[in-house]
Amino acid sequence: KNQVEQSPQSLIILEGKNCTLQCNYTVSPFSNLRWYKQDTGRGPVSLTIMTFSENTKSNGRYTATLDADTKQSSLHITASQLSDSASYICVVTAPNTGKLIFGQGTTLQVKP
Amino acid sequence: GAGVSQTPSNKVTEKGKYVELRCDPISGHTALYWYRQSLGQGPEFLIYFQGTGAADDSGLPNDRFFAVRPEGSVSTLKIQRTERGDSAVYLCASSPRQGASSEQYFGPGTRLTVT
Numbered sequence: 001k002n003q004v005e006q007s008p009q010s011l012i013i014l015e016g017k018n019c020t021l022q023c024n025y026t027v028s029p030f031s032n033l034r035w036y037k038q039d040t041g042r043g044p045v046s047l048t049i050m051t052f053s054e055n056t057k058s059n060g061r062y063t064a065t066l067d068a069d070t071k072q073s074s075l076h077i078t079a080s081q082l083s084d085s086a087s088y089i090c091v092v093t094a095p096n097t098g099k100l101i102f103g104q105g106t107t108l109q110v111k112p
Numbered sequence: 113g114a115g116v117s118q119t120p121s122n123k124v125t126e127k128g129k130y131v132e133l134r135c136d137p138i139s140g141h142t143a144l145y146w147y148r149q150s151l152g153q154g155p156e157f158l159i160y161f162q163g164t165g166a167a168d169d170s171g172l173p174n175d176r177f178f179a180v181r182p183e184g185s186v187s188t189l190k191i192q193r194t195e196r197g198d199s200a201v202y203l204c205a206s207s208p209r210q211g212a213s214s215e216q217y218f219g220p221g222t223r224l225t226v227t
Contacts, residue, residue, distance in 0.1 A: 004154075032213060043116070043203055043218030044155070051213075089154050098143065098211050099168060102154030 003027045004103035006090050012109045017080055021106045023073040023090030031098075034091040035064050035075045038105070044089055047075070080110045114138070116206050116219035124225045125194055133189040133222045137206030144187050145216060146179055147203040155203050161187060162210050194226045 004025045013019050025033070032051045036044035048057040048064040050073075056065045061078045077084055090103040117136045125131050137144050143162055147155035157171040161181045169179070176194075181187040191198055201223050205216040 041220070043205070043220050045218070046215060049213075049215070091154075093213075096211070098145075098207065098214055098216070099157050099160060099171075100145070100147075100155070100216065102147075102156065104152070104154045 003101050004090055004092055006088075006103040006106050008106060009104070010107040010109070012111060013080055015080060015082055015110050015112050018076065018078050019080060019108065021075045021077075021088050021090075021108070023075070023103055025071050025073070025090070025092050025101075025103075027092040027094070027101055028071070029095055031093045031095045033064075033066055033073050034093065034100070035062070035073075036089045036091055038087045038089060040086070047088075077108075080108075082110050082112060084108060085110045116204055116217055118202075118204050118219040118222050120222060121220065122223045122225075124227060126227055127194060127196060129194050131191050131194055131224065133191075133202050133224070135187045135189070135204030135206075135219060137185065137187070137204070138208075138217055139185075141206035141208050141217075142184070143207040143210050143214065143216075144181060145205040145207070146187070146189050147205065149201045149203055149221070151200075158189070158202075167210075191224075194224075196226045199224055199226045 034049045035047045038044040063076045087105040089105040146158040149155040160168040164184045176192045179189045201221040203221045205218045207214040
């Protein structure tokens with residue numbers, strides 16, 4: 001069973017619209033939760049990182065939220081652009097080693 | 113270069129052959145991670161180095177997989193007797209220090225295809 005589950009698996013939106021991606025995790029304890037963006041054929045790039053005591057973190061048009069009680073996180077993208085088309089991966093970090101536990105990702109396609 | 117580099121970018125090999133995948137981390141980064149990403153999935157942890165030693169190799173799927181980092185910089189992932197199920201993108205990441213709060217910087221990956 002995956003320790004990090006994401007939904008939806010894929011999503012298509014029109015340019016300029018907002019969207020929210022969901023992440024549920026069972027990893028406990030954990031050190032932090034990260035959201036990565038992965039363009040096709042590229043390695044993941046970090047968008048946000050939150051410790052368990054943080055509720056929200058923004059990076060430009062990306063805003064991540066974390067509810068450590070319900071073990072849920074979301075990534076909200078505002079005013080989407082064509083360049084936002086990518087896979088978005090939720091990642092939980094194990095304590096001490098920094099080993100990353102990845103979700104399967106949500107594939108976002110932004111259409112003009 | 114400023115980022116993590118991996119070579120080759122693509123590797124096609126026949127079943128049963130031996131392959132080596134190379135990772136050049138960001139200069140000065142002491143921690144190095146290998147991950148494997150199958151099509152449509154998120155990456156899965158394979159092995160983690162702190163300096164020259166493998167601090168955690170719990171993700172290596174079996175003894176056909178081995179990785180080294182002899183001088184604490186470049187790392188090589190070695191796969192013996194390759195199988196079709198080994199086909200995936202192999203990602204390397206480096207970090208300036210050990211620990212959960214440290215950022216990991218990923219390379220572009222090596223796409224391995226076993227025919």
